[in-house]
Amino acid sequence: MAYSPILSLPLLLPLLSLSLYLLLRRNKKKKLNLPPGPTNLPIVGSLHRLGLLQHRSLFALSQKHGPLMHLKLGNIPAVVASSADTARAFLKTHDLDCCSRPLLTSFDRLSYGFKDVVLAPFGEQWRELRKVCIIELFSTKKVLSFRPIRQEEVDRMVGSIASQTDAVNLSEELMSLASHITCRQGKQPTYIYILTAIGKRYHAAGEGSRVKRILAETQALFMGFFFEDYFPMLGWLDRLTGMRARLERNFFELDRFYQEVIDQHRDPAWRREEDRAEDAIDALLNIQKRGEANVTDEHIKGVLMNIFIAGSDTSSASIEWTMAELMRHPSVMRKAQNEVRSVVGKKGKVEESDLDRLQYLKCILKEVFRVHPTVPLLVPRETIQHCRVDGYDVPAKTRLLINTLAIGRDASIWKRPEEFDPERFVGSDIDFKGHDFELIPFGAGRRICPGMGVGILVVELALANLLYSFNWELPKGTTKADIDMNEAPGVTVHRKSHLYLVAK
Numbered sequence: 051m052a053y054s055p056i057l058s059l060p061l062l063l064p065l066l067s068l069s070l071y072l073l074l075r076r077n078k079k080k081k082l083n084l085p086p087g088p089t090n091l092p093i094v095g096s097l098h099r100l101g102l103l104q105h106r107s108l109f110a111l112s113q114k115h116g117p118l119m120h121l122k123l124g125n126i127p128a129v130v131a132s133s134a135d136t137a138r139a140f141l142k143t144h145d146l147d148c149c150s151r152p153l154l155t156s157f158d159r160l161s162y163g164f165k166d167v168v169l170a171p172f173g174e175q176w177r178e179l180r181k182v183c184i185i186e187l188f189s190t191k192k193v194l195s196f197r198p199i200r201q202e203e204v205d206r207m208v209g210s211i212a213s214q215t216d217a218v219n220l221s222e223e224l225m226s227l228a229s230h231i232t233c234r235q236g237k238q239p240t241y242i243y244i245l246t247a248i249g250k251r252y253h254a255a256g257e258g259s260r261v262k263r264i265l266a267e268t269q270a271l272f273m274g275f276f277f278e279d280y281f282p283m284l285g286w287l288d289r290l291t292g293m294r295a296r297l298e299r300n301f302f303e304l305d306r307f308y309q310e311v312i313d314q315h316r317d318p319a320w321r322r323e324e325d326r327a328e329d330a331i332d333a334l335l336n337i338q339k340r341g342e343a344n345v346t347d348e349h350i351k352g353v354l355m356n357i358f359i360a361g362s363d364t365s366s367a368s369i370e371w372t373m374a375e376l377m378r379h380p381s382v383m384r385k386a387q388n389e390v391r392s393v394v395g396k397k398g399k400v401e402e403s404d405l406d407r408l409q410y411l412k413c414i415l416k417e418v419f420r421v422h423p424t425v426p427l428l429v430p431r432e433t434i435q436h437c438r439v440d441g442y443d444v445p446a447k448t449r450l451l452i453n454t455l456a457i458g459r460d461a462s463i464w465k466r467p468e469e470f471d472p473e474r475f476v477g478s479d480i481d482f483k484g485h486d487f488e489l490i491p492f493g494a495g496r497r498i499c500p501g502m503g504v505g506i507l508v509v510e511l512a513l514a515n516l517l518y519s520f521n522w523e524l525p526k527g528t529t530k531a532d533i534d535m536n537e538a539p540g541v542t543v544h545r546k547s548h549l550y551l552v553a554k
């Protein structure tokens with residue numbers, strides 16, 4: 051057939067416009083001034099540079115490439131902020147452009163398609179649910195109403211430690227304290243220890259270990275490697291690796307628990323029980339009934355997941371790190387014990403009303419948050435809009451990691467950053483409430499942790515009572531040099547090994 055330019059015009063036009071579009075896009079891309087960073091390999095980008103402890107690998111990289119670093123995680127562009135100034139730029143100046151979350155595979159499934167607060171992308175649904183939670187879970191009135199439960203549970207932990215003559219597994223004690231406080235309902239000693247079968251009492255050996263296994267698996271899946279998150283075209287490989295099946299199994303195990311809890315709360319007989327105080331699930335069900343906000347059962351399950359995952363092991367990890375540091379620094383331990391014992395006197399226990407007077411304990415806690423932030427990379431964010439930081443371009447849909455471990459070790463802010471020294475906070479105005487970007491263990495901006503107030507109360511009350519009630523020693527035959535300070539991988543960073551101490 052003879053060549054006819056007219057005939058091929060319909061074919062040529064789209065091709066020409068596509069070429070023009072690609073050319074323009076290339077030129078536009080070329081003009082982007084991305085932050086410096088490591089050389090990315092084809093396909094994997096810089097994934098091979100990240101070890102199991104991502105905050106550590108990224109800290110090491112930032113020392114070479116600077117406090118604002120660009121890298122590719124597989125196909126996904128990412129930016130890491132490792133200084134107070136760059137964190138401020140993202141979490142304050144450009145907070146509105148940067149306050150979404152990436153739609154990761156495990157986040158999606160375990161939050162019922164982002165019907166939660168922690169993992170949901172920025173939008174009306176997140177805003178509405180966060181508002182409901184702030185009123186129903188985190189308001190001063192609600193937090194105060196659970197004061198007796200916090201005290202009883204701390205007393206129970208102190209009693210359990212006092213009854214042990216050998217070295218105590220403090221990590222286990224703290225984990226169980228935090229989950230009891232999170233999950234206990236009403237005044238009666240009935241726990242849904244992380245959603246154990248309804249109405250049953252929690253017995254450490256049986257249900258507890260099953261639940262622990264399920265939750266450990268959930269944590270592992272949050273950190274797990276899904277091809278879809280780094281190479282969206284290769285998502286089908288997650289079926290071959292078995293990750294999809296693992297995720298589904300975990301989802302169904304959790305879902306069954308959540309459903310049991312919700313059904314129990316709907317049971318009129320159970321609701322009428324005399325000594326039952328209204329809890330978060332009652333509050334959410336009431337809102338659902340009144341139709342005041344879009345709260346479905348799936349939203350309630352999403353919030354339950356948030357409470358169990360974000361709420362309990364962050365507090366226990368913070369206390370564990372503090373006790374380990376105090377054992378390594380006996381003079382700090384002595385000073386803290388002198389403070390708490392002189393403030394509380396012979397009362398027998400520390401109460402929440404005493405906490406405001408424990409100023410040195412607060413300095414210790416800030417120092418622990420600086421050296422051992424329990425959520426060192428915060429929860430990953432994703433930029434919504436293009437923004438410019440320090441003269442560099444950060445395009446929309448970039449994954450954003452804020453490395454609070456690196457900020458805590460920044461020698462331009464902190465003298466002798468590697469040293470554990472709570473004295474640096476004596477007389478200092480720096481606080482962790484999201485205004486001082488040198489210290490942001492709870493994040494900052496629109497996505498700041500709404501559980502900060504209650505988290506701090508639990509940590510301070512438990513620590514103060516541990517210091518008031520016992521003198522602590524290391525197990526026989528060990529010295530402070532033997533205390534293992536290695537970290538276990540996870541969104542929340544715990545100690546790698548359990549902390550065993552002798553309480554006298």
Ligand code: HEM
Nearest residue numbers: 167168360361364365425428429492493494497499501505
């Ligand atoms: C010492 C204890 C705690 C620490 C260190 C901690 C830390 C954090 C961090 C770093 C974030 C991410 C902030 C960001 O992305 O900028 C966060 C978010 C969150 N935390 Fe906490 N947290 C603690 C206790 C709690 C408690 C007790 C609860 C609830 C019972 C809770 C519920 C949440 C929720 C719902 C979010 C998501 C906020 C959002 O994305 O809008 N946290 N937390």
